[in-house]
Amino acid sequence: MTEFTPFVRTDMLEQREPPAGQRGIILWARENLFSGPMNTALSLIGLVVILWLASHMVPWLLHGVWNANSLTECREIITATWGPDATGACWAMVRERWHQYVFGFYPMDLYWRPTLAFVLMLVAIAPILYQSLPRQMMWFTALYPFVCYWLLWGGTIWAPVVVLMGFGLFALVFRLLVSGLGVPVSAGLGLVAAAAWWLLVQTPLSAAIHSVLPVGLRSVDSDQFGGFLLSIVIGVTAIAASLPMGILLALGRKSDMMLVRTLSVGFIEFIRGVPLITLLFTASLLLQYFLPPETNFDIILRVIILVTLFAAAYIAEVIRGGLAALPRGQYEAADALGLDYWQAQRLIIMPQALKISIPGIVSSFIGLFKDTTLVAFVGLQDPLKGITAVVRADINWKGIYWEPYIFAGVIFFLICFGMSRYSMWLERKLKTDHR
Amino acid sequence: MAEQAIDRSKMMVSDEVAIQINNMNKWYGQFHVLRDVNMTVYKGERIVICGPSGSGKSTLIRCINRLEEHQAGQIVVDGTELTNDLKNIDKVRSEVGMVFQHFNLFPHLTILENCTLAPIWVRKIPKREAEETAMHFLSKVKIPDQAHKYPGQLSGGQQQRVAIARSLCMKPRIMLFDEPTSALDPEMIKEVLDTMIELAEEGMTMLCVTHEMGFAQAVANRVIFMDKGQIVEQNEPREFFNNPQSERTKLFLSQILGH
Numbered sequence: 255m256t257e258f259t260p261f262v263r264t265d266m267l268e269q270r271e272p273p274a275g276q277r278g279i280i281l282w283a284r285e286n287l288f289s290g291p292m293n294t295a296l297s298l299i300g301l302v303v304i305l306w307l308a309s310h311m312v313p314w315l316l317h318g319v320w321n322a323n324s325l326t327e328c329r330e331i332i333t334a335t336w337g338p339d340a341t342g343a344c345w346a347m348v349r350e351r352w353h354q355y356v357f358g359f360y361p362m363d364l365y366w367r368p369t370l371a372f373v374l375m376l377v378a379i380a381p382i383l384y385q386s387l388p389r390q391m392m393w394f395t396a397l398y399p400f401v402c403y404w405l406l407w408g409g410t411i412w413a414p415v416v417v418l419m420g421f422g423l424f425a426l427v428f429r430l431l432v433s434g435l436g437v438p439v440s441a442g443l444g445l446v447a448a449a450a451w452w453l454l455v456q457t458p459l460s461a462a463i464h465s466v467l468p469v470g471l472r473s474v475d476s477d478q479f480g481g482f483l484l485s486i487v488i489g490v491t492a493i494a495a496s497l498p499m500g501i502l503l504a505l506g507r508k509s510d511m512m513l514v515r516t517l518s519v520g521f522i523e524f525i526r527g528v529p530l531i532t533l534l535f536t537a538s539l540l541l542q543y544f545l546p547p548e549t550n551f552d553i554i555l556r557v558i559i560l561v562t563l564f565a566a567a568y569i570a571e572v573i574r575g576g577l578a579a580l581p582r583g584q585y586e587a588a589d590a591l592g593l594d595y596w597q598a599q600r601l602i603i604m605p606q607a608l609k610i611s612i613p614g615i616v617s618s619f620i621g622l623f624k625d626t627t628l629v630a631f632v633g634l635q636d637p638l639k640g641i642t643a644v645v646r647a648d649i650n651w652k653g654i655y656w657e658p659y660i661f662a663g664v665i666f667f668l669i670c671f672g673m674s675r676y677s678m679w680l681e682r683k684l685k686t687d688h689r
Numbered sequence: 690m691a692e693q694a695i696d697r698s699k700m701m702v703s704d705e706v707a708i709q710i711n712n713m714n715k716w717y718g719q720f721h722v723l724r725d726v727n728m729t730v731y732k733g734e735r736i737v738i739c740g741p742s743g744s745g746k747s748t749l750i751r752c753i754n755r756l757e758e759h760q761a762g763q764i765v766v767d768g769t770e771l772t773n774d775l776k777n778i779d780k781v782r783s784e785v786g787m788v789f790q791h792f793n794l795f796p797h798l799t800i801l802e803n804c805t806l807a808p809i810w811v812r813k814i815p816k817r818e819a820e821e822t823a824m825h826f827l828s829k830v831k832i833p834d835q836a837h838k839y840p841g842q843l844s845g846g847q848q849q850r851v852a853i854a855r856s857l858c859m860k861p862r863i864m865l866f867d868e869p870t871s872a873l874d875p876e877m878i879k880e881v882l883d884t885m886i887e888l889a890e891e892g893m894t895m896l897c898v899t900h901e902m903g904f905a906q907a908v909a910n911r912v913i914f915m916d917k918g919q920i921v922e923q924n925e926p927r928e929f930f931n932n933p934q935s936e937r938t939k940l941f942l943s944q945i946l947g948h
C-alpha cells in the first residue's frame with residue numbers, strides 16, 4: 255500500500271527563463287537548419303549554392319559604374335579599375351535613361367503633370383487602404399479619376415466635367431427609380447441614360463462650354479505614354495474597376511435568375527479560356543474593324559477595358575470561393591432580420607467573403623500589374639520590352655543586356671511586394687473571428 | 690426551475706390571432722416534409738414544439754418567416770399572408786424574430802453593431818437611438834459590458850443571449866427559437882433559458898423548438914408533438930407530460946425522460 259503526504263501549496267511559483275540552449279539563435283539554428291541528417295545536408299547544400307551565386311553576382315554588382323556616357327565607356331572604366339577580366343554592371347544607363355523608364359515619351363517639360371497625378375493618387379487611395387483616415391477624403395477619391403485623366407492627357411477641362419455629369423445623371427435616375435423598380439432595373443436604366451449622355455451629348459457639350467470658357471492643358475497623345483507611367487495607369491485603373499465588376503460577376507453566377515447566371519458563367523468561362531494576348535490583339539486590331547471608322551477610340555482605354563474584363567473574371571472566381579466558405583447561417587440570419595438582398599450582400603455577405611478572398615484578390619492584382627507589360631505586343635511602350643528596346647536602339651547603349659531588366663524588375667518587385675505586405679497587414683487587421 | 694418562481698400574471702393569452710396556418714404542405718423535391726399542418730397561435734402564447742429528429746420541427750418554424758417556402762396551404766402572420774410578394778416577406782421578417790441553434794451572429798461586427806444593424810437599415814432608426822435600444826436589450830440579457838467585443842470573444846451562452854438581444858432590438862411581435870440551447874454546454878443552458886423565461890413573463894408570443902422539458906413545463910401553455918411532418922398531439926404541458934394520448938408520444942417521452 256502506498257503512502258501519500260497531504261500537501262497544500264502556500265506560495266505560487268514565479269515565471270522563469272528557459273535554460274540556455276533552449277532559447278535564442280542557437281536554438282533557432284538547431285531547430286530550423288540542423289534538426290536531422292537530412293535537414294543538415296540540405297542546409298549545407300543551400301549554403302554552397304548561395305555562396306556560389308554570390309561569388310558571381312556580388313563582384314558584378316560592386317563593379318557597377320554610375321558615371322559614363324555609353325556602354326563602351328562603362329567597359330573601359332571597369333577594365334581600367336578592376337583589371338581586364340573583370341565584369342561589372344553599367345548603371346550609367348539607368349542614370350541617363352531612368353526618365354524614359356518612368357515617363358516613356360511624355361514631353362519632358364510636362365513631367366510635373368504625371369508626377370502630380372501620382373502624388374494625388376497616393377492621397378486618393380489612402381482612405382481606401384486605411385480605414386482610420388477621415389471618411390470625407392473619399393470625396394476626393396471619387397473625383398480623382400477625372401483630375402488624373404485631365405492632368406495626364408490634358409485638353410479641355412470640360413471633357414472630364416461633362417463625363418462626371420454623366421455619372422451624376424446615372425445617380426439621379428437611380429435615385430428616382432430605385433424605390434419603385436428595385437436595384438438592378440433602376441441601375442440598368444441609369445446606365446442607359448448615362449451611356450446616351452456620353453455618346454450623344456458629351457462631345458458637343460464640352461466643345462460648346464470650351465468655346466465660351468476655354469480652360470485647358472496642353473494635350474498629350476496616348477502614344478507618348480510609356481514606361482511605368484503606362485503600367486501604373488493601366489494597372490491601377492484596371493484594379494480599381496475589376497474589383498466591383500468581379501463582385502457583380504460572382505453574385506451573378508450565384509443568382510436565382512437564369513439569364514443573369516448564364517451570362518455571368520458564359521462571360522467568366524470565355525475570358526478565362528482565352529489568353530490575355532489574344533484579348534489585347536482584339537483591342538488593338540479587331541475593334542478597329544468593328545467600330546465605325548470615324549470613331550477615335552483611344553488605344554490605352556481599349557487596353558484598360560480588356561485588362562479589366564480579364565482580371566474581373568478571375569476575381570469573380572476568387573470571390574465565389576469566399577462566398578462558398580460562408581456558412582448558410584449568415585444568409586439566414588440576415589434574411590430573418592428583414593434585410594433585403596442588396597443590404598444583406600453589402601453589410602453581411604461581402605465584407606466577410608471579401609475578407610476571406612483577400613489573398614486571392616491581391617494575387618490577381620499582382621498578376622494583373624505584371625501583365626501590363628504585355629501591352630508591348632500591341633505597340634505600347636511598356637517598361638520591360640518597349641522602353642528597353644528603345645534604349646538598346648541608341649548607339650551608346652547597344653548591347654546592354656542585364657541592367658535594364660534588373661532595373662525594371664526591381665521596381666516591379668517593390669510595387670508587388672508592397673501590395674503583398676499590405677494584404678497581409680489588412681488580413682491581420684480584419685481578423686475578428688478569433689478562431 | 691421551480692414553477693412557483695415564475696410570474697404568470699402577465700403571461701395572458703389573448704384571443705387575437707398571431708399566426709394562422711391552414712392545411713400547409715411542404716416538399717423538399719419528392720420528399721413530403723410537412724403534411725397538412727393546421728395551427729393557430731394566439732398573441733401571448735408560449736408554444737413548445739418537440740419531436741424526434743427529422744420530424745420537420747425546424748422546417749415548420751422556418752416556414753413562418755419564409756426561410757423556407759411552402760408549396761400548398763396558407764400561412765398568415767400577424768395579418769400578412771406569406772406569398773411570393775417580397776414586400777410581404779420583408780414585412781413579416783421584420784415583425785418576427787428568430788434565434789438559431791448556432792447563434793449565427795455576424796463575426797465581422799461587434800456585439801453592438803450586430804444589434805443595431807437591422808434597426809438602422811431595415812427600420813431606418815437613427816444610429817444613436819438604435820444604440821440606446823441595443824444597450825437596453827444587452828443589459829436585459831446581462832451582457833452590456835461586452836458590447837464592444839466581437840462574437841468570437843464570447844462564450845456560447847453569451848453569444849446566444851446576444852442573438853436574442855439582436856432579435857429583440859427589432860421589437861418583434863413574435864419570437865421563433867430553433868433549439869436555442871442544444872449547441873451549449875450544460876452550465877450555459879440555464880442562462881439562456883432564464884433569458885427566455887423573462888421574455889415569456891413579459892408576454893412575448895413565442896414558438897420554441899426545444900427538448901428542454903423543464904422549460905416546457907414551466908413556461909409553455911401548449912406543447913406540440915410532431916412526427917413525420919405532422920402534428921401528432923398537442924396539449925397543455927401538465928396533461929401532455931402526465932397523460933400522453935398517442936403511442937408515438939408515449940414512446941418519445943419515455944425516450945427523452947426515461948433515463
Ligand SMILES: Nc1ncnc2c1ncn2[C@@H]1O[C@H](COP(=O)(O)OP(=O)(O)OP(=O)(O)O)[C@@H](O)[C@H]1O
Binds near residue numbers: 722740743744
Ligand atoms: N434543404 C433540405 N433539402 C432536403 N431535405 C431537407 C432539407 N432540410 C431538411 N430536410 C429534411 O427534412 C426533414 C425535416 O428536417 P428538419 O430540419 O425540419 O427536422 P427537425 O425536426 O428540425 O430535426 P432535428 O431535431 O434534427 O433538428 C429531414 O428528414 C431532413 O432530412
Ligand SMILES: [Mg+2]
Binds near residue numbers: 746747748867868
Ligand atoms: Mg431542427
